Each structure stands twice: as structure tokens, then as C-alpha cells.
Amino acid sequence: MLDDTDRRILRQLLADPDADNATLADRAGVTAATLWRRLERLRERGVLRAVETRIDWRALGYAVEVSLRFTLDKTEPRAFDAFTAAARAVPEVTEIQTFLGSVDIRLSVIARDMAHWQQVYRDRILPLPHVTDIEPLMLVSTLKDSSELPL
């Protein structure tokens, strides 16, 4: 499976995703060629799934972000699938998680301002199917957001 070199490379990559390959190679103590080969192999094996770009929605005028926690009607066997499919069709939804716990599904929803939020909430969120309870947590600030793993 993974050896120490792979782990060292992944640790450095996760700690600083914006570092260029030369810097990463240096920090992981490998040559640029080794780094490239190892990353390629990690990609092929599906360990490294993607390098995505984070979009700062605030810079695009979306000042409001709300975490909505849903409880679904579990007597309805298709509740999860129907809810998830409908939530995917809402453009303002940026994240969907399903849970084992007192909450069934969580959505991150963004809006330009409170007036827009109200409109999204009424027109797009409230019609979502099989919902028995909704609880909002409004984002004030993000203090830490990292993909780092304690490898």
C-alpha cells in the first residue's frame, strides 16, 4: 500500500495545497521526478482523487451562508433519494452531507443578502420533499478549514 514516502508527500500536500511541486519535493525530501511519479501513482490508485479550486463566494457577492440541518420522514422509503435529488437542483446549495445521528442531512446554502436568503429559503428550501424538521445555523466566520489529516 502506501509507504513512508507517499505519506510524507501527502502530508506536505494536504498541509499546503498551494505550494508548487518544487517546494513540495523539497519539504518531502524527494526529487522533483520522484514527487511527480508518486503523485501520478497516487492518482491512478484513487488515493489522490482531485485537486479542486476553492471558490470564495463572498468575493462573488454571496455574503450569507447558512448550514441547514434536516430531519426527514423515515416512514417514506424514498425520502433520502428524493430529497437529495431535489437539493442538487437548487443552485444555491454548495454542499450536501448525509449523517448517522439526530440530523439526517445537512446543506450549505449561500445567498447574496438577507432578502435573497428569504427568497431562496421560501421558494427553494421549504418545498424540498419529506422534511419533518429544519434547523438553521448561520455562519458568522470560518476559523479553520483544512483538508489536513494527522498522518
Added chain:
Amino acid sequence: MIDLDDTDRAMLRLLAADATQGAAEIGRGVGLTQPAAWRRIRRLTDAGVLAGRRIVVDRAALGFTVTVFLGVRLAAKGRLDLDAFERAASAIPEVQTIQHVLGRFDYRLRIVARDIPDFERILRRRIMTLPAVGQVEANVVLSEEHRPGPLG
């Protein structure tokens, strides 16, 4: 705040899915020359829209099979309590995300663990001992997806 046209939105969709593409590839994807694509990427970067890279790994393949979202309510809510909680929580390596929120909880935390016993250890030894920590609710993540958002 900057205005986007359809080409900008198409480029953002491509970049959001794969940050490793250069201006030439992105340009090909949206029908622009490399210099024209580069100028637009530069403009989006300068406006702060492109906020860095996110590495997506198969956490289970790396030995982290459990992701948990915690809702945390503080027992005391002075400014110093918030500062102390945030500082201590940020230092925990298993805590990936900390968000200050308004609602039934004061903070949302995202935690990675090797397995359920490892999560229990983190919860007991690291989370429940945080300064000012009160009620804690844990929900284990079963599935997760990032959506492109309003770029359509």
C-alpha cells in the same frame, strides 16, 4: 465584488473541478486562446474569487474511516471564552474545520478519526476538555458531495 459573464462562469466550473489545468487547457474548454484565458484567470484571482486549492483524498485509504460533524454549545460566552475555545480547538490536529455560527450551537466542527474508538478518544480527551465547552452533538458523515453552486 466582480461581475461574471457566461465564459467566466464556465471557467470557474472547470477550475472548481480541477485546479491543475493551465490557462491553455481552460481556454480550450471554453473556446478562448491561452492569453485570453490567462487574463480572465488573473482577473478572477485578483478579485479573490479563486481562493486556493482543495486536495480531495480517499480518506479511508489513508486510514481515516470516520468523519464527524460536531455542534458545540459553549457554557460561557464572554469574548475571552470564545478566544480560548477557538485557540485550543484550532490546535487539535483531528479538527479540520471550525466555524462560528448563530443558532442552537455556537460552533460547527469537522473531525476526522481512524475509526469509532479513535473518535471516542478524540471526543473525550480533546473536545470535552476544551475551555468553556458545554453541550456537544455528534453526527457521523455517511456521504458527502460538493456542488458547483450558482455558476450555472
